Amino acid sequence: MRLDVIDIMKSYDNAPLLRGVTFGVDAGETICLLGRSGSGKSTLLRIIAGLEEAEGGTVLWEGADISNLPVHRREFGLMFQDFALFPHMSVDQNVSFGLRMQNQSEDRINERIREMLDLVHMRDFASRRVTDLSGGEQQRIALARALAPRPKLLMLDEPLGALDRTLKQTLLDDLRQIIHSANIPVIYVTHDQEEAFSIADRLILLNSGQIEQIGTPEDIYRNPKTLWAAKFMGLGNILPGKVISTSPLIASTVFGDIPLSRHKPDVSLNKTVNLLLLPAVDGLLVQSKKVTSENGLDNVQLTGTVDESIFLEGKFRSTIQAGETTLSFLTGTRFSPGEKVVISYPVGEIRCL
Incomplete structure (x- = not known):
């Protein structure tokens, strides 16, 4: 089972909404469409479901064009943010x-109800009104209702968007297991990066109706291809610099000069660049004195002043300033505001965007 969308185009109020969107999703795979509100995520789902028409492009199922196939004949499941249950x-x-x-027999219907309620751990709630839940x-x-007819493909539009953070975290693990057990292609829409990382096999970043990047959560986290992708994913630590040498490649920043082992092919002398330093990587050390590289890593030493250290999930998020630029790292030590520190950062982990 495979769905492909090819060069999908759509406009709204005479302005482009989707601009040449192309991707595919296989059986057992969960693709997450991630983007800001208004980026075209929900419209794309509705086009795939057959609820809206694209102005250009093609929707394929198993290689066959279904762009003009009625909604009910596509046999796709769609779950909305407000659940759309019948009160x-x-x-x-x-x-x-x-x-x-589907005009199934009463025995088959009752059997399938039990299967679905067992799947979502709600069998004891069968006779309750949904308004009491x-x-x-x-x-x-x-989710049980969407899966009950055995859809060929499942689409979920912000399914956890209406829930509070604590409940959302509780449900994410169960939701991921239930989705994978269905073993069908799944397209999941959200604007929440943490939710996307938890649920997706691959992410599709949508920016102004275009695909900015496609990749696994780990790949996009470690290797964002553009400045927009890095900022949208909340990776932070975008450090402006200027190329002062091309052989070896070195960029000058307010934190000090930084040698670069990863760079774009168009980097040239005196060019302005944006460097990405992830807040937590192997080999990162932040101390109040110069440190020696560990594990054979080639580290660069950057100096700054601590703004604050905040306890966060077993570590401290330490915010460090130099001039007008602020960087944030996860450290094992709490530093005092105003304390001078040295950041020892692996050169191989620095990205040039």
Whole structure:
């Protein structure tokens, strides 16, 4: 099972909304469309589902063009942020809705209801009205209803967007397991980077209706291709610099001169560059004195002044300034505001954007 969208075009109020979007998703794979509000994510889902028409491009299923196929004949599942459950129906009636539309037998419907409610850990809630359920419980029922008719492909549009942070974290692990157990192509839309990293096999970054980058969560985190991608993913630590030597390649910054082992092919003398330093990498050390590189890593020594150190999930997020530029790193030590520190950073981990 495979879905391909090829060169999808769509405009809204005479302004481009989707501009040549192309990607594919295979069985058992979860693709996450990640982008700001208004980037065209939900519109793209509706085009794939057949609820909207593209102004250009093609939607293929197993290599066949389904661009003009009616919604019900595509047999795709779509789950919305507000869940769109029927408030006048019980849990089991909601879950069985798609099955009844398929004219399945009553025995088969009841069997499938039990299977789906077991899958989402809600079997004891079958007779309850959905209006009596919590937000997290409604989310599970909406997922069960979407999966019950055995869709060829599942699309989820901000499925956790209406939930608070604590509940969202609780549901993410279960949601990932349920999605993977279905073994069908899944397209998941969100604007939340942490949620996307938790759920996706691959990420598609949408920027103003165009694909900025496609890759695994780890690849995009470690190797953002553009300045926009790095900023949008919240990677921080964008350090402006100026190339002062091309052989070897060195950039001058307010934190000191930085040798570069990774760079764009168009880097030239006196060119302004943006350097990405991830907040946590192997070999990173922040201390109040100069440090020696460990594990054979070639590190650059940068100096700055601590603005603050805040405890965060077992480590300290230390914000360090030099001039008007601020960098943030995860450290094992709390530093005092105003303290002078040396950042020992692996040269091989510095990205030139």
